[in-house]
Amino acid sequence: MRVLTDQGPVEMDLGFLAEVKAKCLQPIERCYQCQKCTSGCYLSEYFDYMPNQMVRLVQFGLREQALRSVTIWLCSACQTCTVRCPNGINIPEVMDALKEMAVAARLPVPDNAVFHRLFVDDIRRRGRVNETLLLARYKVKTHRLLTDLKEGVTMLRRGKLPLMFSHVKQRGEVRRIFRRLDAAKRRDAR
Amino acid sequence: MMEIAYYPGCTSEGTGKEYAQSAVSVCTALGIDLTEVEDWNCCGGMSAYKVDSILGLALPARNLARAQKAGMDVLVACAACYNRLRWAEYTLRRGRKKAGMIEELVGFTFDKKITVVSLLEVLSRRVDQHELETRVKRPLTGLRVACYYGCLLVRPPRVTRFDDPENPMILDNLMTRLGAEVRPWSYKTECCGAVHSVTNPRLAEALVTRLLQMAREAGAEALVTACPLCQTNLEMGRPGRAGGPPCFYFTELMGLAFELPDTLSWLGKHWIEPVSLLRRLSLVG
Numbered sequence A: 001m002r003v004l005t006d007q008g009p010v011e012m013d014l015g016f017l018a019e020v021k022a023k024c025l026q027p028i029e030r031c032y033q034c035q036k037c038t039s040g041c042y043l044s045e046y047f048d049y050m051p052n053q054m055v056r057l058v059q060f061g062l063r064e065q066a067l068r069s070v071t072i073w074l075c076s077a078c079q080t081c082t083v084r085c086p087n088g089i090n091i092p093e094v095m096d097a098l099k100e101m102a103v104a105a106r107l108p109v110p111d112n113a114v115f116h117r118l119f120v121d122d123i124r125r126r127g128r129v130n131e132t133l134l135l136a137r138y139k140v141k142t143h144r145l146l147t148d149l150k151e152g153v154t155m156l157r158r159g160k161l162p163l164m165f166s167h168v169k170q171r172g173e174v175r176r177i178f179r180r181l182d183a184a185k186r187r188d189a190r
Numbered sequence B: 001m002m003e004i005a006y007y008p009g010c011t012s013e014g015t016g017k018e019y020a021q022s023a024v025s026v027c028t029a030l031g032i033d034l035t036e037v038e039d040w041n042c043c044g045g046m047s048a049y050k051v052d053s054i055l056g057l058a059l060p061a062r063n064l065a066r067a068q069k070a071g072m073d074v075l076v077a078c079a080a081c082y083n084r085l086r087w088a089e090y091t092l093r094r095g096r097k098k099a100g101m102i103e104e105l106v107g108f109t110f111d112k113k114i115t116v117v118s119l120l121e122v123l124s125r126r127v128d129q130h131e132l133e134t135r136v137k138r139p140l141t142g143l144r145v146a147c148y149y150g151c152l153l154v155r156p157p158r159v160t161r162f163d164d165p166e167n168p169m170i171l172d173n174l175m176t177r178l179g180a181e182v183r184p185w186s187y188k189t190e191c192c193g194a195v196h197s198v199t200n201p202r203l204a205e206a207l208v209t210r211l212l213q214m215a216r217e218a219g220a221e222a223l224v225t226a227c228p229l230c231q232t233n234l235e236m237g238r239p240g241r242a243g244g245p246p247c248f249y250f251t252e253l254m255g256l257a258f259e260l261p262d263t264l265s266w267l268g269k270h271w272i273e274p275v276s277l278l279r280r281l282s283l284v285g
């Protein structure tokens, strides 16, 4: 089935809605496009698709547009729209599901995805996040090593960039969470 | 004496050091006995749930498991950690499919006997407010502030169980009790864009600029925060990283009003220097 969009007619992917719903458990089909979410969104001016349009993309099975939108990466998950949606849809959770799917589909991801990944890697390693290491790793990964050096030095002097690397003692417990989750994902993939 | 488990979170060792230090000092002054959650781990911050939604619930849940073992409610100062720990608790209490998945990952069963509370809530609702007022030795007379709650304490309300999500007053009331002049404004809970401060600084800067402008228009000379992410972003996310109103953690202002000895050392860690304003108002010597 095809749907007419501002980019011309597009094929609808009829399984997409169910896939997204299975991930985020949100009542996406209930949205009736009142646009309350968008009117209160503080970041919408930076989005390519407005929050209500994101929901519409999912309803209509426009997989490509949804997974390639910058909106899913720019939404700050501030939850303002969730509070106001008359249909109880947690829109940022829908966006989280789309982010996961975009990563799984190996679509190009922006720098904040790199940051989130490094953040989680730090937890897997030590159970806690060390802001100094995290920022340094991020800057290496995104080739920005020489930016903000002056600020970094000032922060170090004020003791606000930790040099002590505290970690969880029972790191095995934290790693077990990751291991079990990986195993569950492999099971699901099969 | 009130006994409670305390979850410091990763920023307590870095960017939010002065928040953690002032929070502990204020609690001690008010007779709240904090026991650190034994071997706590990172709550996953604003990243884990974006990588994997279940991971973003299982990580904070491990801390709940530890607090449950200790049999104490968990006090959280950082708004971001509070939000993540509350999400985990909320999901576990609802007991649906996700709850089972989390319990299996962490290896515990939530018995629903403990709960997660924010520092702001404890200081405003669990502490006798008359007693709190009697501790004020130096009323913050003349200090005109705008209270900034941000997103994570108030939303979504069914999860954070905090205050009115559109117009919270808990921090305003606390600051009034300290003698500050609290300005009404409508940007209390607008997003400051802190999650983008590292990866998309220009976007964060636009949001911060708007917030600071609105605070100024409301007649405030300073902002009060309850979150290390907001505080860092409001200070360092402004254009040129300089100028504009200083920001205080609410616990620092409590320390100032209570005349706690370490207050100036906390204020000395700020990116935007706050002491000259206090000096002008004769609130510090």
Ligand code: SF4
Binding pocket: A030, A031, A032, A033, A034, A035, A036, A037, A038, A051, A052, A055, A084, A085, A086, A087, A088, A089, A091
């Ligand atoms: S507020 Fe809810 S129902 Fe209205 S457009 Fe947004 S998602 Fe749809």
Ligand code: SF4
Binding pocket: A037, A040, A041, A042, A043, A044, A051, A074, A075, A076, A077, A078, A079, A080, A081, A082, A091, A092, B191
């Ligand atoms: S959660 Fe995302 S879409 Fe919703 S109001 Fe906030 S930034 Fe906008």
